[in-house]
Amino acid sequence: MQRSQAIQQVPGNVTRLSGWGANLREDCWLTEPATSANVAEWLDRSGTIARGLGRSYGDAAINGGGQVIGMTRLDRQLSFDEASGTLVCEAGLSLEQIIRDFTPRGWFPMITPGTKFVTVGGCIANDIHGKAHHCQGSFSNCVDELTLLLANGEVVVANRTQNSELFWATFGGMGLLGVVLTATLRLRKIETSYFRQKSLKVADLDAMLQVLEEQDQVFPYSVATLDLFARGPRLGRGVVTVGEHAKRDELPSDLSRDPLRGFPKSRLTVPFDLPDFTLNPLSMRLVNAFIQRVQAGARPLGHFEGFFYPLDKLAHWNRGYGRRGFTQYQFVVPFSDGARCLREILTTIFSAGELPFLNVLKRMGKSTQSALSFPAEGYTLAIDFPMRKNTRALLQRLDAMVLDAGGRIYLGKDSFLDAATFRAMYPATDAWLATKAKYDPQGVFTSNLGRRVGLVAPRPSP
Numbered sequence: 001m002q003r004s005q006a007i008q009q010v011p012g013n014v015t016r017l018s019g020w021g022a023n024l025r026e027d028c029w030l031t032e033p034a035t036s037a038n039v040a041e042w043l044d045r046s047g048t049i050a051r052g053l054g055r056s057y058g059d060a061a062i063n064g065g066g067q068v069i070g071m072t073r074l075d076r077q078l079s080f081d082e083a084s085g086t087l088v089c090e091a092g093l094s095l096e097q098i099i100r101d102f103t104p105r106g107w108f109p110m111i112t113p114g115t116k117f118v119t120v121g122g123c124i125a126n127d128i129h130g131k132a133h134h135c136q137g138s139f140s141n142c143v144d145e146l147t148l149l150l151a152n153g154e155v156v157v158a159n160r161t162q163n164s165e166l167f168w169a170t171f172g173g174m175g176l177l178g179v180v181l182t183a184t185l186r187l188r189k190i191e192t193s194y195f196r197q198k199s200l201k202v203a204d205l206d207a208m209l210q211v212l213e214e215q216d217q218v219f220p221y222s223v224a225t226l227d228l229f230a231r232g233p234r235l236g237r238g239v240v241t242v243g244e245h246a247k248r249d250e251l252p253s254d255l256s257r258d259p260l261r262g263f264p265k266s267r268l269t270v271p272f273d274l275p276d277f278t279l280n281p282l283s284m285r286l287v288n289a290f291i292q293r294v295q296a297g298a299r300p301l302g303h304f305e306g307f308f309y310p311l312d313k314l315a316h317w318n319r320g321y322g323r324r325g326f327t328q329y330q331f332v333v334p335f336s337d338g339a340r341c342l343r344e345i346l347t348t349i350f351s352a353g354e355l356p357f358l359n360v361l362k363r364m365g366k367s368t369q370s371a372l373s374f375p376a377e378g379y380t381l382a383i384d385f386p387m388r389k390n391t392r393a394l395l396q397r398l399d400a401m402v403l404d405a406g407g408r409i410y411l412g413k414d415s416f417l418d419a420a421t422f423r424a425m426y427p428a429t430d431a432w433l434a435t436k437a438k439y440d441p442q443g444v445f446t447s448n449l450g451r452r453v454g455l456v457a458p459r460p461s462p
């Protein structure tokens with residue numbers, strides 16, 4: 001990697017970084033400050049981006065040939081108000097650590113994605129959503145305040161009344177407005193670490209959408225997994241899983257002795273990238289059948305670990321996709337035309353001969369006022385694709401269908417969306433760019449993703 005004059009002054013190492021999908025690997029200058037003062041002191045003004053635990057699938061937390069600020073050493077808890085459940089913490093703190101420390105005290109993250117190995121800063125930058133988006137909204141709903149390091153070196157407080165434009169634009173802003181240093185979050189009071197849950201087998205897509213709608217009236221948490229080998233009239237067949245935090249008096253006596261039990265650290269790991277031949281139609285059919293069986297067999301009472309974070313049990317599971325990596329394609333389309341669009345997209349995927357894999361279907365609730373926040377009212381489907389020769393071309397065709405249906409792609413998962421399609425999917429981009437011009441006129445905060453979708457200027461050619 002060619003190191004610029006400016007970067008040579010900054011502590012760090014050349015490190016090959018990727019997103020969780022590992023479909024793009026780039027050499028970056030990784031600087032890992034341990035204090036907020038160091039973040040400010042070591043910021044490379046020729047171009048930089050913050051990085052959390054690297055769980056975004058694509059290139060959001062990569063800045064090829066430039067600086068990446070690894071935030072995970074900034075993980076201190078600064079204060080906690082036991083009466084309101086308000087936690088002030090540094091932005092590199094992980095949800096895993098919050099859960100470890102606060103679940104035994106009866107608190108849990110208000111909103112969580114499908115893995116706990118994410119930082120608070122990453123959750124803010126992607127305005128993440130969880131299985132209860134239809135009734136609880138996205139991460140911004142549990143954040144009262146941020147402190148941000150801006151491009152000019154100033155540290156500012158942003159909340160709903162002070163610097164509110166900056167506050168909202170930071171959610172979904174992909175780290176491109178500044179470095180979040182600290183955040184004030186509200187946690188959720190829980191009586192137990194268990195879930196009251198049930199799963200329902202569903203025969204086809206129409207029934208699937210109907211069951212999801214009915215269950216969303218009853219349960220705050222809901223999610224469906226499609227059987228990706230069901231075609232024709234059975235297209236959309238799958239399992240809906242719903243749940244709610246269990247109350248103490250709902251536990252049997254053996255569990256109620258330790259109602260806030262934590263979870264053991266996982267020892268299972270995929271030690272290296274598996275060879276490409278391990279992913280073939282037969283192995284995928286077997287794993288697909290296994291997943292459907294596990295989902296359908298959910299017990300009436302389970303630990304939150306199994307309900308929220310089933311994939312966290314296997315460390316480095318992304319290596320199972322091999323050296324070429326994979327991508328996750330997640331879109332949301334409005335309810336109005338959603339059924340047709342889902343059917344068309346699934347049919348297109350199957351007829352393209354790709355090997356789609358893990359998937360999640362959900363209903364989303366209302367969007368927030370953040371210009372680039374992904375969640376919007378409608379159906380959201382996320383599907384993993386191992387990278388193969390035609391994967392990218394297929395996803396481009398799907399982009400056009402999603403756009404046509406009035407939907408959009410989630411940048412936190414995306415690797416390939418082009419600038420023109422992105423702009424058409426996110427019509428409030430101009431407002432966000434005006435905020436960017438105000439707070440970062442020189443384009444100090446930049447990333448591969450930012451350049452790809454046109455949120456920041458391309459690099460000048462050497």
Ligand SMILES: Cc1cc2nc3c(=O)[nH]c(=O)nc-3n(C[C@H](O)[C@H](O)[C@H](O)COP(=O)(O)OP(=O)(O)OC[C@H]3O[C@@H](n4cnc5c(N)ncnc54)[C@H](O)[C@@H]3O)c2cc1C
Nearest residue numbers: 052053054055056113114119121122125128129174175180
């Ligand atoms: C198994 C799995 C399940 C997932 N499930 C969901 C889900 O259900 N819902 C959902 O919404 N997402 C989901 N995700 C995606 C994940 O929640 C987001 O990508 C999240 O942002 C990752 O956090 P991170 O700390 O790893 O951030 P990174 O991936 O390292 O970075 C993500 C973005 O945050 C920015 N950033 C990080 N820290 C800071 C900071 N301190 N200041 C400013 N910007 C910062 C980066 O620049 C980048 O743009 C899932 C991911 C995985 C691997």
